[in-house]
Amino acid sequence: MSEGPSWARDHWPPDELDDLNAGLDPTRMTIEAVVAKAKDSAAVSGASEAEIERAANDSICAMMLIRTYRVRGHLAADLDPLGLTQREMPADLTPEFHGFTGEGALDRPVWLGGALGLEKGTVREVVEILRRNYCGRVGLEYMHINDLDERRFLQERMEGKHAAITFTPEGKKSILTKVVQAEQWEKFLARKYVGTKRFGLDGGEAMVPALEAVIKYGGQYGIVSMVFGMAHRGRLNVLANVMAKPYRAIFSEFAGGSANPEDVGGSGDVKYHLGTSSDREFDGIKVHLSLVPNPSHLEAVDPVVLGKVRAQQIARGDREGDSVLPVLLHGDAAFAAQGIVSECFGFSGIPGYNTGGCLHFVINNQVGFTTSPQFGRSSPYPSDVAKAVQAPILHVNGDDPEAVTFACKLAIEYRQRFNRDIVIDMWCYRRFGHNEGDEPSFTQPLMYKEIRRHPPISQIYGARLEQEGVIEKGWVEGEVADFTALLETEFEAAMSYLPNKADWFEGAWSGLGRPDEAITERRNVATGCPEELVREVGNILTTIPPDVAVHKTLVRIIDARRAMFESGEGFDWATAEALAFGTLLRENHAVRLSGQDSARGTFSQRHSVWVDQENGAKYIPLTRVGPARFEVRDSPLSEFGVLGFEYGWSIADPQTLVLWEAQFGDFVNGAQVIIDQFIAAGEAKWLRASGLVLLLPHGYEGQGPEHSSGRPERFLQLCADDNMQVANCTTPANYFHILRRQMHRDFRKPLVIMTPKSLLRHKKAVSPLADFTGESHFMRILSDPNPPKGGDVKRLVLCTGKLAYELFEARDKAGDASTSIVRIEQLYPFPGEALLARLKRMTNLEDLVWAQEEPKNQGYWSHVEPRIERRLSEAGLKPKRPIYAGREPAASPATGLAKRHAAEQAALIADALGHSSAPTARRKAG
Numbered sequence: 049m050s051e052g053p054s055w056a057r058d059h060w061p062p063d064e065l066d067d068l069n070a071g072l073d074p075t076r077m078t079i080e081a082v083v084a085k086a087k088d089s090a091a092v093s094g095a096s097e098a099e100i101e102r103a104a105n106d107s108i109c110a111m112m113l114i115r116t117y118r119v120r121g122h123l124a125a126d127l128d129p130l131g132l133t134q135r136e137m138p139a140d141l142t143p144e145f146h147g148f149t150g151e152g153a154l155d156r157p158v159w160l161g162g163a164l165g166l167e168k169g170t171v172r173e174v175v176e177i178l179r180r181n182y183c184g185r186v187g188l189e190y191m192h193i194n195d196l197d198e199r200r201f202l203q204e205r206m207e208g209k210h211a212a213i214t215f216t217p218e219g220k221k222s223i224l225t226k227v228v229q230a231e232q233w234e235k236f237l238a239r240k241y242v243g244t245k246r247f248g249l250d251g252g253e254a255m256v257p258a259l260e261a262v263i264k265y266g267g268q269y270g271i272v273s274m275v276f277g278m279a280h281r282g283r284l285n286v287l288a289n290v291m292a293k294p295y296r297a298i299f300s301e302f303a304g305g306s307a308n309p310e311d312v313g314g315s316g317d318v319k320y321h322l323g324t325s326s327d328r329e330f331d332g333i334k335v336h337l338s339l340v341p342n343p344s345h346l347e348a349v350d351p352v353v354l355g356k357v358r359a360q361q362i363a364r365g366d367r368e369g370d371s372v373l374p375v376l377l378h379g380d381a382a383f384a385a386q387g388i389v390s391e392c393f394g395f396s397g398i399p400g401y402n403t404g405g406c407l408h409f410v411i412n413n414q415v416g417f418t419t420s421p422q423f424g425r426s427s428p429y430p431s432d433v434a435k436a437v438q439a440p441i442l443h444v445n446g447d448d449p450e451a452v453t454f455a456c457k458l459a460i461e462y463r464q465r466f467n468r469d470i471v472i473d474m475w476c477y478r479r480f481g482h483n484e485g486d487e488p489s490f491t492q493p494l495m496y497k498e499i500r501r502h503p504p505i506s507q508i509y510g511a512r513l514e515q516e517g518v519i520e521k522g523w524v525e526g527e528v529a530d531f532t533a534l535l536e537t538e539f540e541a542a543m544s545y546l547p548n549k550a551d552w553f554e555g556a557w558s559g560l561g562r563p564d565e566a567i568t569e570r571r572n573v574a575t576g577c578p579e580e581l582v583r584e585v586g587n588i589l590t591t592i593p594p595d596v597a598v599h600k601t602l603v604r605i606i607d608a609r610r611a612m613f614e615s616g617e618g619f620d621w622a623t624a625e626a627l628a629f630g631t632l633l634r635e636n637h638a639v640r641l642s643g644q645d646s647a648r649g650t651f652s653q654r655h656s657v658w659v660d661q662e663n664g665a666k667y668i669p670l671t672r673v674g675p676a677r678f679e680v681r682d683s684p685l686s687e688f689g690v691l692g693f694e695y696g697w698s699i700a701d702p703q704t705l706v707l708w709e710a711q712f713g714d715f716v717n718g719a720q721v722i723i724d725q726f727i728a729a730g731e732a733k734w735l736r737a738s739g740l741v742l743l744l745p746h747g748y749e750g751q752g753p754e755h756s757s758g759r760p761e762r763f764l765q766l767c768a769d770d771n772m773q774v775a776n777c778t779t780p781a782n783y784f785h786i787l788r789r790q791m792h793r794d795f796r797k798p799l800v801i802m803t804p805k806s807l808l809r810h811k812k813a814v815s816p817l818a819d820f821t822g823e824s825h826f827m828r829i830l831s832d833p834n835p836p837k838g839g840d841v842k843r844l845v846l847c848t849g850k851l852a853y854e855l856f857e858a859r860d861k862a863g864d865a866s867t868s869i870v871r872i873e874q875l876y877p878f879p880g881e882a883l884l885a886r887l888k889r890m891t892n893l894e895d896l897v898w899a900q901e902e903p904k905n906q907g908y909w910s911h912v913e914p915r916i917e918r919r920l921s922e923a924g925l926k927p928k929r930p931i932y933a934g935r936e937p938a939a940s941p942a943t944g945l946a947k948r949h950a951a952e953q954a955a956l957i958a959d960a961l962g963h964s965s966a967p968t969a970r971r972k973a974g
């Protein structure tokens with residue numbers, strides 16, 4: 049954007065990149081050397097013994113003073129535009145505290161050995177420099193960082209020749225222009241849409257030129273793409289003035305228009321949650337920007353942004369993360385209090401999850417809705433959570449847009465140099481209520497008295513630039529008039545604005561689309577593989593390289609796997625899974641599996657990583673399959689963060705099979721926000737598809753309330769509009785096919801699988817080679833392997849999951865020849881037509897039972913009951929409704945007593961099969 053009206057230009061003048069290595073001063077002296085120098089110098093000038101000692105002591109004290117400022121100077125920085133924060137000068141930042149007392153103390157000479165760029169100075173000079181560097185409008189916290197290089201780098205930027213915040217006159221004008229635009233944008237919206245919520249940036253507008261600097265300097269430092277995540281506050285401003293979303297598009301949404309063409313459907317979302325993407329160019333350097341849509345849940349978008357960024361970095365082959373930058377914008381209250389923030393900081397140093405540094409920008413308006421900071425957090429700053437990962441923190445006064453821009457510039461330089469997270473904490477204020485219709489004086493009367501008196505940033509900064517002679521009187525008014533005129537034109541244009549197309553199947557998503565018919569039926573694809581491919585992959589999976597010393601038990605497991613390929617029989621769960629991964633890799637679909645202890649597998653079943661018993665080196669057979677990339681990651685012990693991260697990956701990269709595995713299915717509820725807000729509803733709200741797979745170990749095996757249920761009922765209740773798939777497979781081959789199907793269709797939908805525990809080693813839960821090859825495919829319903837002879841089914845038991853095997857065993861043991869047991873492998877979309885076809889053949893059916901292990905208020909019953917009833921009615925059979933066989937409603941998912949579990953299980957199986965005449969051991973209905 050180099051032509052056009054002044055608002056449309058990217059005002060930033062070209063800037064020479066600082067040499068990253070410049071400024072570090074290797075000649076700095078140690079304290080010992082400084083003291084020696086002070087003594088020498090005093091001695092040369094003929095000082096007495098006592099005077100020599102004092103000179104030495106003064107230098108030591110001066111160095112202590114300097115160090116104290118480095119550690120604590122930020123406590124006296126001028127940060128609060130409102131001046132309401134009671135921040136007294138800490139005593140140890142005064143020269144008196146360090147022994148410089150009495151008359152003339154400030155004029156005493158001290159040797160500094162190059163610190164602060166001075167060989168020698170007076171105490172007064174030292175204090176002046178320190179106050180300027182550390183107690184101005186930027187306060188830096190960095191002495192908690194262990195790494196010396198990082199500390200020295202930041203020190204140089206605060207103390208060295210780069211310390212002064214300097215911008216060229218053109219740069220200053222650019223900053224002011226952006227401030228004007230940010231302010232006028234909010235004002236214009238307030239005028240045109242009176243009473244409409246916009247969660248304005250008013251009071252924090254300095255963020256806009258600062259983000260502009262992030263893009264400009266980021267581009268110069270080699271960043272080609274930036275992914276933004278942010279909440280409500282200032283979002284419309286960022287969309288318009290940073291992301292360059294057309295003003296007319298936003299106006300049209302204010303007028304009730306949809307963000308997407310009407311025909312794409314979906315629920316849509318409020319405008320301050322929407323995302324967008326654009327390209328911005330500064331000085332010929334293009335940077336792609338995307339803002340990820342987010343729910344109201346504050347900070348929930350953070351891991352999604354990080355996952356998306358990491359996926360993009362991997363797609364670019366960028367292992368350091370230099371080319372793609374995550375930028376997260378936070379509110380002060382949310383940043384301090386939402387636990388997901390800590391989970392995300394936790395990713396910053398972990399292989400497989402780190403993004404080479406995230407830039408965090410806190411819009412610290414010193415209030416959260418109606419809550420004042422002292423009730424919103426226990427720490428002095430909202431940013432203290434970042435110290436856990438030793439991120440540097442730049443506190444900055446939001447009334448000084450140059451200081452904020454400087455902080456952003458420094459942040460980018462640091463991030464690109466050290467590939468670590470950094471935080472900017474911009475102190476500002478919220479000019480109006482939480483939203484514009486809210487009265488803030490109910491709760492913060494004093495603050496708002498001050499705010500009403502407080503001039504806007506453009507006025508403060510405009511006056512300063514006028515005084516500096518950078519702009520003439522009336523310059524700001526000219527900018528305001530130009531920009532307002534432009535907004536009026538755009539406002540007119542919005543009347544006839546129609547979004548021309550939804551952007552969701554572009555770029556990495558091209559070639560994919562929405563399913564052209566309901567995926568309920570018929571959307572199966574052949575996922576069987578040529579036998580040769582299966583054998584090739586099998587060979588890699590069962591060959592132990594001679595130089596890898598594999599644990600002897602694992603050798604036996606690998607031998608057993610080899611025997612499966614040799615005999616073509618008895619493929620178990622883990623081998624089927626490895627085959628699904630391996631064959632996809634060969635078909636050029638990358639695979640990423642992430643979860644707690646996933647490399648070995650919680651149940652010691654997977655063993656996707658072989659650890660050399662002599663040297664600890666890791667051998668990962670699937671990485672040898674190629675050509676696509678395989679990665680399996682033992683994740684940090686987080687659900688919310690990690691699931692969000694993997695979801696973020698899945699929306700960026702539809703050609704990778706991305707799987708998240710819970711340790712036990714129960715733990716999935718720690719990630720409920722990601723499930724409700726992103727996985728279930730993301731496509732409907734934001735037109736963002738995802739092929740993410742959730743593996744949730746599930747099944748009633750007497751392990752107690754907490755290790756039994758992956759809560760299928762929760763997922764099933766969220767199912768509508770073909771938004772996702774929920775399955776519980778009972779054969780290794782079916783698991784193999786459902787995983788492969790994820791990548792083999794021309795659309796993507798999340799897939800939730802209740803995965804087994806006991807079936808991992810169940811003698812009957814095995815598949816023959818033929819079920820992986822040829823025309824084989826995923827079966828939504830699995831037939832009875834031992835159906836009643838002559839097809840005379842009197843009782844049909846429908847179920848899902850491992851219960852089937854227990855029912856088979858009980859039925860066969862009882863010699864029951866009239867009961868058929870059919871497995872529903874995919875619960876949603878419910879395979880109603882396929883069920884109907886089977887029912888139609890059971891003309892003598894007398895009873896249809898739904899059997900489940902879960903209590904009646906949980907599991908599948910509520911989901912399947914009406915669906916089965918519908919098909920029974922369509923089939924015109926004698927039974928009109930399914931009968932329930934299972935545990936009675938219960939508050940807790942399962943009993944903790946093994947005996948009671950066994951009794952309950954036996955009772956429900958007998959019930960399901962109609963074998964029990966005595967009252968069952970079930971508890972009474974609740």
Ligand SMILES: Cc1ncc(C[n+]2csc(CCOP(=O)(O)OP(=O)(O)O)c2C)c(N)n1
Binds near residue numbers: 380478
């Ligand atoms: C997880 C979550 N809890 C509660 C809310 C309701 N809520 C919306 S904004 C807000 C205050 C946010 O304060 P802060 O983070 O300081 O941002 P600000 O609005 O001041 O910019 C709250 C509590 C929410 N959106 N998300």
